[in-house]
Amino acid sequence: MSSRDTHAEVAILVRQTLALPESEPILPQQLFFYDLGFTSMDLLDLLFRLEQHFQIEIPEGTIYHLARGDLAEAQFAEDAVLTEAGRARLMKLLYDTPPELFPARIHATTLPRFCTVGAIVRLVDHKLAERTCSN
């Protein structure tokens, strides 16, 4: 599945989550919490919709683990707050989020707040690719 197809499907799910009309554009660079006015409940609702629609699993901590990569846990976060190295890893993963939005102190539970629509499309593509590889 191409990234463009995924974006179109994710956009539909985002509109359903927020009860937006079809005419409402959903753009890759839009931030869920800052631009689209998402609440944490909206994000949870979207997560369920993504899992159901794409038949994938997005467990708790997915963005955390993707950002951490092969970095040791202790190097990535201390007391659930990202280290400087952890913060850099997160910014690399979420490269289309304006850098100024990342505060100096980022709690591990808040990572989805920094996601753009494009980042979620990439996450879905990643999960779809994982599923293809495992089949």
Next chain:
Amino acid sequence: MRSICIDVEKRRASAEAFIPADHPLFADHFPGSPLLPGSLMLELAAQLSGPLAEEFAKTQVGIERWAILGMVRDARFLQPVFLPAHLELSAEIARADSFAIKTNVMVAVNGDRVMQAQLVMMMIETSAEWAQAIEARNNRLARWKDAS
């Protein structure tokens, strides 16, 4: 609610409830033909999903939280439930995160499914002002468990 049975190993719970026809709540719903409102069926299902979610979080995840109904998804009211009625309720955990537990719930009357939905129970940390409510709920839950 008359009885409740929770099996965290199997991630599910069941309960029985009896709803009388003469409760003042149903006086206008509807005069002469009391019908159980769907919202009350959802509330009963949440009263089953909550303790299931809390016990699952405590025993399987190792966290002690208070479950509050946060989201109702894909609710279907399949048949009208005329009162009085004996309800059979079931709940099964479909997804568990530390902050939210999603359950698939079902209500049946005489073996016929009358309602199904997904409930998302938000798992919140409790504070001192919740103590009285939690104690009352726990006492109620103990009675329901004893009756099962």
